[in-house]
Each structure stands twice: as C-alpha cells, then as structure tokens.
Amino acid sequence: MNIDDPHFESFEEKPREACGLFGVYGHPESARLCYFGLYALQHRGQESAGIAVSKNRAIVAHKGMGLVSDVFEMGHFDELRGDSAIGHVRYSTTGSSILTNAQPFVVHHKQRSYAVAHNGNLVNAHLLKAELEESGSIFQTTMDSEVFLHLFVKNLNLGFEQALMAAVSRLKGAFSMIVMTSNGEIIGMKDPNGFRPLCLGKLNGGYILASETCALDLVEAEFIREIDPGEIIIIGPNGIKSLHTPFTRKRSFCIFEFIYFARPDSTIFGKNVYLTRKAHGRRLAQEAPVGADMVMPFPDSGTYAALGYSEESGIPFEMGMIRNHYVGRTFIQPTQSMRDFGVRVKLNPVKELLKGKDIIIIEDSIIRGTTVKTRVKALRELGVKRVHLRVSGPPHRFPCHYGIDFSTKGELIAAKMEVDQLRDFLGLDTLHYLSLPGLLESTDVPHPENHFCKACFDGCYPVAFDDSLSKFCME
Numbered sequence: 001m002n003i004d005d006p007h008f009e010s011f012e013e014k015p016r017e018a019c020g021l022f023g024v025y026g027h028p029e030s031a032r033l034c035y036f037g038l039y040a041l042q043h044r045g046q047e048s049a050g051i052a053v054s055k056n057r058a059i060v061a062h063k064g065m066g067l068v069s070d071v072f073e074m075g076h077f078d079e080l081r082g083d084s085a086i087g088h089v090r091y092s093t094t095g096s097s098i099l100t101n102a103q104p105f106v107v108h109h110k111q112r113s114y115a116v117a118h119n120g121n122l123v124n125a126h127l128l129k130a131e132l133e134e135s136g137s138i139f140q141t142t143m144d145s146e147v148f149l150h151l152f153v154k155n156l157n158l159g160f161e162q163a164l165m166a167a168v169s170r171l172k173g174a175f176s177m178i179v180m181t182s183n184g185e186i187i188g189m190k191d192p193n194g195f196r197p198l199c200l201g202k203l204n205g206g207y208i209l210a211s212e213t214c215a216l217d218l219v220e221a222e223f224i225r226e227i228d229p230g231e232i233i234i235i236g237p238n239g240i241k242s243l244h245t246p247f248t249r250k251r252s253f254c255i256f257e258f259i260y261f262a263r264p265d266s267t268i269f270g271k272n273v274y275l276t277r278k279a280h281g282r283r284l285a286q287e288a289p290v291g292a293d294m295v296m297p298f299p300d301s302g303t304y305a306a307l308g309y310s311e312e313s314g315i316p317f318e319m320g321m322i323r324n325h326y327v328g329r330t331f332i333q334p335t336q337s338m339r340d341f342g343v344r345v346k347l348n349p350v351k352e353l354l355k356g357k358d359i360i361i362i363e364d365s366i367i368r369g370t371t372v373k374t375r376v377k378a379l380r381e382l383g384v385k386r387v388h389l390r391v392s393g394p395p396h397r398f399p400c401h402y403g404i405d406f407s408t409k410g411e412l413i414a415a416k417m418e419v420d421q422l423r424d425f426l427g428l429d430t431l432h433y434l435s436l437p438g439l440l441e442s443t444d445v446p447h448p449e450n451h452f453c454k455a456c457f458d459g460c461y462p463v464a465f466d467d468s469l470s471k472f473c474m475e
Helices: 030-040 125-134 145-154 160-170 213-218 256-261 273-287 303-313 341-346 370-382 419-426 436-441
Strands: 019-025 048-055 058-065 084-090 105-109 112-122 173-181 186-190 199-203 206-210 222-226 231-236 239-244 294-297 321-323 347-349 358-363 386-391 430-433
Touching: 019 030, 019 112, 019 173, 019 186, 030 048, 030 084, 030 206, 030 213, 048 112, 048 173, 058 112, 084 112, 084 173, 105 145, 112 125, 112 145, 125 145, 145 160, 145 173, 160 186, 160 231, 160 239, 186 206, 199 213, 206 213, 206 231, 213 222, 256 273, 273 303, 273 386, 273 436, 294 303, 303 358, 347 370, 370 386, 370 419, 419 430
Parallel strands: 294 358, 358 386, 386 430
Antiparallel strands: 019 084, 019 206, 048 058, 048 084, 105 112, 112 173, 173 186, 186 231, 199 206, 199 222, 231 239, 321 347
C-alpha cells in the first residue's frame, strides 16, 4: 500500500511479505555476510535488494531491482568495505516498485549519515508525513520507512537515545527496523506489539540482527535471543544496550508467519516453523478427515502441513506435482490464449500417479482463488476422480494493515463467498479450512489468543488505523 495511494492492489495469487532484514556489527567482511544473509531471506522479498556499509564515517550503499543474485556482483564488495553493514530484501506494501524506494534508505544530516531497513507497515505514515511536510520536511520516496528518519533527526537535539525513543513513540503499526549510523552503530527496533520477527545473534565477537534464524544459520552465527516487542537494542563499541519504550501493549505476533511467510527451518516467536506447520496439518486431519488415496501439496505451499495431515490420518503422502526450480521470477507469456502458462511452467503433474485417484490437496491459504481454480481444473482433465482441498489456516476475510499485500477486502475471495460457494467455484468435491481455535491451539504456546494478530481471519485489529473502508472490531 503506497501511502500516497491507499487503494493500490496487487494481483498476485499468493500473499507477499514486506521484506527481510540483516545487519552486521563488528566484522571485517560485514557486506559479504549481509549478502549471504539476504540470500537466506530472499523468500521475504524478491523485488529489490540493497546493502549499506559504514565506511570512514560515511555510509556507502548499493541497491538494485531484482533478486540478490541480480543486484550484486563480487566487484561491488571492493567498495562495500567496513565493519558494520545492513541489508534489505523488499516487496513493497508501502511505496511503489521503483529503485528510489529500494532499501536501505540513507539520509545525511549535520555531517552524519543514517541508513534504515524496515519490515512492516506504519498505519499512521500518511498522517505523520503530512505533519512533517507542513513543518518543512522534503520526502525523497513514498516509503513509510522514510517517515521514521525524519522524526529521528528532528529529535536529535534531545540526544541520540532519546531521539530514537521519541521517534519510535510516534509510530503506529508494524515495524521491525535496523538502523545504522555512519559511526558504525547498529540499532534494532521492534514495535510494541511485536508483529514481525527480528532476532539477535553473535559471530566471532561481532553481532548479527536478522529477520529469521535461518539467516543466522547460513553465516554460522550463534542465536542469542529474539528482540522483545517495544525494544530498542543499540550495538556499538561499548557492547549492547537495551532500551524499552515506556508503553506496553498486548503482543500481536503475526500468525501468518507460521502458516506461510517464514522459512520452515527458522525459529520465530520461540517456535520452530517446520514443526508448527506439521502440527497445523495434524489438527486439520482431526477437524476435517476424509478418505482418499493420497495427501499432496502444491509445492511449496502446504508441504509441511501436508506431512502432518498424512501422519495423523495414515493416508500416504505423495508429491503429485513437481516444481520446476529453474523458473525465474518473471517470464513472458507467449500468447493471450496461454494465460495459464505461468502455472504449467512452474508445476507439472505426475500423471501416472494421479490418474483415477481420490486426492487430498493441502494448501496454506486461498487469497484470490485464481491459481487454485486453474490447478483443480488441470487435475480433473488428468482423470483425478475426487479432489478434496484442506487449508491449514482459517479463511482470509479481512485485509491486513500490518505489512501483507492484501490491503483491500475486495481482493479476498473468502470475503465474497461462503465455504460451500467457494468449493463449487473452485471445482472441488470438498473444502475445509482449519478453524481459528485449532490454528491457535496447535501453535502450542500458552494463552495463544493473547500472543497473535489474527485480524486477517477475524477482523479484530490490535492497532487502530485511519481507513474509512474498513470498519471492523478493534481490540
């Protein structure tokens, strides 16, 4: 969602997350570590990538559109030399898809420079931007991330730490951020609700900040802990200092990180993603059993929940669709008459396995329904007898205002149709979603109703937002 255009929509079938963050303090190969860390976080954003380095009391950055492998060449690291660096991979939920909006975003103020990398969505960014512009601020981008830096530098007369606290206290919504100064300090921040993950690690005497633990694993860093909701952690020559904002709120970890966004080999919010997704699948088998010849996912969505469903039900797990791993992010559709080419080029069925069978497909979500409908039609044409779809989360009926790209209710097919109508529309024999109580209980945390944001399922938003189009329950 562009803060200058609240009606921006994305038409991709799967939801996309805002971005992934990686920061390094105290390592001579900080930029190269960022490069590998961003590789591990590529699933969180495939639109742009960037790395900024603190070098000789200045900040040097390289950014570009595309995947990490598209943006960086080895020669770039001759320029990106320094002991501190922050990196970012992005998919835009706020700000348009142009190089100007690629992060880390760098500003210069009174002989100092600052860079910021942001994951999330500030629901009051448009209000803060209007206020700042009235007082003379000039914005270079349409990103909500830039709003934070304007607030920060306007409060530097209070001192560095107080400026951070003052700026953060004005922000509403979801934000995990990493900030770097031209002196090389690295600052990690998380909103008081803790919507998005951010963790701390240690490597050879230096420190790492990352969106997910899988990035720590790749660079062989030791996981220390997750950043607390509302915490500001400052890493500098005197070690680590932790500040906490003076207000606390109910925790609102994004439950969709477990269902879809996070890598299965990560641990977020204290739980392993792989095992949690399997638990969702086991609960789904208990809630919605059905007889069939096999359980299968569409790679890679639903794979781990499908394993859990298979184990619980005793129905064999099969990979009935094979993914082509060498398809790029974009490709040219040859003709209008081959509009489904994008589906077929990425996935191909094992025809001999599927023909004449009753199958259970496990999906992690149905957002707009177009891809599922096309795939079910293709299975029918192969001679599959019965197609049962099980979804490892509840129906998405409400838009997300905290960093997921379904920003309007009209994009969500479950908001328009009841489950029986959706079953018929998709061409299924049966369709069942995991219940919201089942989802929460299978995460296996105490009092899960007090830990997670589930607004996209029940419309109860933990942080109020200024949007006349959305009048849902506020908690």
